[in-house]
Amino acid sequence: MRRLPIRSLAGLTAIGLLALTGCGAKTVGSAVDTAAGAGGERTIRARQVMQLTTVHPKTGMTLLEGPVFDEDGKLLVVDVTAPAGEPKVLRVDIRRKTSREFHTDDRGTYTSAQFSPHDGRVYLTDFSHGDIVSLAPDGSDPRTFFSGEVDGAPMNPDDLAFDQEGNLYISDSRGMSEGVAKGRVVRIDRDGKDATVLADGLAAPNGISFDVDYRGLWFSELTQNRISYLLLDGKGRAVSRHIAIRVDGGIAQTDSIAVDARGNLYQALHGRPAMAVYSKNGERLATVEVPARAAEGLTSATNVAITPGGTQAYMTVSGPAGGYLYTFDALAKGIRQSNGG
Structure with a gap:
């Protein structure tokens, strides 16, 4: 949101509210086939499930993000660039291939969604206004959970992760529009009262997810194409951080992150309708791609939700051709860290 920044948001442009100007061939499940990639890793070809949105005339874009399964198995998806009055959060029935409006308003630029383990509500990050908004599980009762400055500076909250007690961890892409590394990782307690900066001096932090054991956080930096690891002390305080993976993205940049049961x-x-899959030790395991014949007009794969307890993954893909849901078989089962955020 920048001159506007260049994130998986791909770059807000100033329109009204601010509109966002991602070895041997074989079959894996019913959704994908694989081949050897350039580095020896697998190439997983995703299959289209359905189209969810078209480009909004008022904003000139559509950008799907933050897929998360609710308790009924329906998938919530945010449309970052949806204008006032149009669905900003969609509830998708994958089996029936239908969707309906879950939430809209005249203000929010929502970039992620995740259910809290503390109160069961769904939390949304409003990138443009620095707010964290929560909704009841049925989409009613919107509340502003957090708003205002953190350590004297406003936030541009992008993605979020919850710890097991329901405290929030936010990738704050502050400074993206200026191209200056002043982004942060921010912790907000589950009551919304205390906010703490855990890491700063970051280059447009975007994706964020806990590891399997909740010992630390993985987070990506969009304008540096790297993933870092932030070790925590068990009480939500940072112990150390280091650059863990440098992503060979070419023209593409690092967007959201999910973690599976392994x-x-x-x-x-962002910049290519694909995902890179790494082991926790940094080994490039696979690349998930939209088939070439379908990739025209699709410019990013922003995020993924893996079915809790299963391996079916659903990836949000967008571009001038519209906003789509694609599916593939994940390398391991879905957990909280691969469901929303």
Whole structure:
């Protein structure tokens, strides 16, 4: 949101509210086939499930993000660039291939969604206004959970992760529009009263997810194409951080992150309808791609949700051709860390 920044948001442009100007061939399940990639890793070809949105005339874009399964198995998806009055959060029935409006308003630029383990509500990050908004599980009762400055500076909250007690961890892409590394990782307690900066001096932090054991956080930096690991002390305080993975993205940049039951990282790519999959030790395991014949007009794969307890993954893909849901078989089962955020 920048001159506007260049994130998986792909770059807000100033329109009204601010509109966002990602070895041997074989079959894996019913959704994908694989081949050897350039580095020896697998190439997983995703299959289209359905189209969810078209480009909004008022904003000139559509950008799907933050897929998360609710308790009924329906998938919530945010449309970052939806204008006032149009669905900003969609509830998708994958089996029937239908969707309906879950939430809209005249203000929010929502970039992620996740259910809290503390109160069961769904939390949304409003990138443009620095707010964290929560909704009841049925989409009613909107509340502003957190708003205002953190350590004297406003936030541009992008993605979020919850710890097991329901405290929030936010990737704050502050400074993206200026191209200056002043982004942060921010912790907000589950009551919304205390906010703490855990890491700063970051280059447009975007994806964020706990590892399998909740010992630390993985987070990506969009404008540096890297993933870092932030070790925590068990009380939500940072112990150390280091650059863990440098992503060979070419023209694509690191967007949202999900983690499966084996600890594998699914790194979404802005600028290409694909995801890179890494082991927790940094080994490139696979690349998930939209088939070439379908990729025209699709410019990013922003995020993924893996069915809790299963391996079916659903990836949000967008571009001038519209907003789509694609599916593939994940390398391991879905957990909280691969469901929303």
